[in-house]
Amino acid sequence: MDNLELTNLKNRFIASILKYLKENIDQFHTNLTKGENYETTLYEWSISLFNEGKSIDEAVEEINKRRMLVMLSSTREVNIIKSLSTQRKLEKVMLNLEQESCYSKLKAPQKTIVNERIEALANTDLWNHPDILEFALTIIKKNFQSDDSISEEIESAKNKKNPDKKNGKFLSEFRNYLQPKTIINDRRFRSPQLN
Numbered sequence: 310m311d312n313l314e315l316t317n318l319k320n321r322f323i324a325s326i327l328k329y330l331k332e333n334i335d336q337f338h339t340n341l342t343k344g345e346n347y348e349t350t351l352y353e354w355s356i357s358l359f360n361e362g363k364s365i366d367e368a369v370e371e372i373n374k375r376r377m378l379v380m381l382s383s384t385r386e387v388n389i390i391k392s393l394s395t396q397r398k399l400e401k402v403m404l405n406l407e408q409e410s411c412y413s414k415l416k417a418p419q420k421t422i423v424n425e426r427i428e429a430l431a432n433t434d435l436w437n438h439p440d441i442l443e444f445a446l447t448i449i450k451k452n453f454q455s456d457d458s459i460s461e462e463i464e465s466a467k468n469k470k471n472p473d474k475k476n477g478k479f480l481s482e483f484r485n486y487l488q489p490k491t492i493i494n495d496r497r498f499r500s501p502q503l504n
Contacts, residue, residue, distance in 0.1 A: 322365065323355045329369040350379075399431040401438040402445065411449050419453045 327334050332351075340348040354375060358368040406412045406427070415423065427445050430436045436444075 319356065319359055322359045322368070323352065325365045326351075326355050326368055326372065329365070330372070395431050398438050398441070399428060402427055402431065402441045405438070405442050406445055409446065411446065415449065415453055419449075423448055423453075 324334055327337055330351075337348050337351070341352055351372065354372050355368065358371055363371065403424075406423075412420070412423070423445055426448060427441055430441045430444065431438075
């Protein structure tokens, strides 16, 4: 078999794969010429599978498996980055909270409850660490402390971090935290960049 026949076979093989993958052949070649990653990778995989002697059906199945693996591995990287960010946020909150005497005076079961709530908030993208810290102080004040001097200590700690904050009822404070963050997150999900 001469080079011309081999090139024609490769081109038909690639064209058949692209047809099964529902790719536009002209657009594929244009992007391949520009050196786009996706098209270059598909081309290299197709040539490799052609050289291995795979049938078109086997090649399409193998390329679909490889595409799925690439998509899953890129998602895992995003999850790792998010996990690291969450961990850093949690560490900052806990470092600041451990410096507060009202937290250190809690019993072990009470600390566990506060820590679980802090961890749940840190796992969302809706809360930053100063807000989580203030919310944790509010939880401690509202649920675990009855001594007036400790309550005053919590208030002074809150006022140090956020002096302009007006005191209000627990649920209204919670709503004040959640509502703006939900709106921001909603806007982020509806942004045209994600569509």
